[in-house]
Amino acid sequence: MEQQSAVSLDVVTLRYGPDDPTLTLGVAARQWEPFAGELALPGVLLGRGERLVAAARRAVHTKLGAPEAAITAVGQLATFDEPNRDPRGPTLSIAMWAVVADHPSDATWVPFDKVPPLAFDHNRIIEAARELLAGMLWKDLTFTRAMVGEEFPATRAVELTTALDGARPDPGNLNRTLAALPGLTRTGERVRVKATGRPAAVWAFDRTA
Template identity: 30%
Template sequence: MTFEYSHARPALTVDCVVFGLDQRKLQVLLIQRDLPPFRGDWALPGGFVQIDETLESAARRELREETGLEQVYLEQLSTYGAVDRDPRERVVTVAWYALVRMSDHRVMAATDARDAAWYGIDDLPSLAFDHDLILQAAQKRLQNKVQYQPIGFELLPKKFSLSQLQFLYETILDRELDKRNFRKKILSLGVLQELDEYETNVAHRAARLYRFDRRQYQRMLKQGVHFEI
């Protein structure tokens, strides 16, 4: 492809906020930059969009190249275009956020990332560029959307207890939920499939396990019934 323009053009990048959940808190995946600017600093995974790829393809490629992550839930967040956000040149970035089952993926730094690691949402290092702003926006989006769409299940094991599910919502929303009311509400939605299986290797009484019923959720949508926590 050939192009000819008479005016200056900004560069285009993608940046990805990757959320995971362990037994303690919400986690964010960061990469340590191996190239200037901000060499040695921590940042969100991302990079420049190639001329022949879509924005989502670019985001997935950068995740794969810099962290080893593939086949993850990915959704576009927003666009950031402050004139001075990148010291190299005028760069506009399209931000995305991803949700990951941490146990399903092995994180591995590559290309221009010196390292890749999970950080607790409350224990983050100083981030390069305007990535702290992007991260804050992604966290707010997650807090809002998890209440009306079942995206939180992307962070859980495929089989989980009700206690694990409540912990997920309390962690993301950053507030305690009444146990009785939460269970009554979530079970009334009809999107959980009760399994004839129980937790193993736990110090407390083993709890029953459940699975998210995606087909039932799709039927709910067609019937005009909305998911709401």
């Protein structure tokens, strides 16, 4: 009789609050074998009757120490079914994304370009997730609003796009993308950004949208 696969969730958890200098993702040391002590994405086995979003929130809360109130949005990314990805036996991994607000944590937060070697196939999951999230930015409103907030300077749009794409966007193309986003408008206000010292245009979502 063939061994039945278990279903796990691994969560690419992003943090990019107003005071964060760059987009980072959370990893934490594993407590148990296999790979005890090694860094990994927060993950859990899916409980009987448990919904994916609930399991993802549980993973972020228990493995990264994020309070429930700090988890602002959660969604699904992709499924990884390589039979030998887990030394314990066949394990199907559903990769999820989550966005959290800044909070006290013992977890390790790293930029996409500086992710250390991780347990299981988590480096591969992150590589695939980065491309998927880059495609969602400025298209998926739930993800986008969770990342940038209801109001943000244009410089944050540039920083976030750069962090996910791995390359700085063309300013004209980015402005056209922002202008075409439903419910998002350029306010006419400007704020001075510490990093550049120059005023940046402010964009805001219609809170009723």
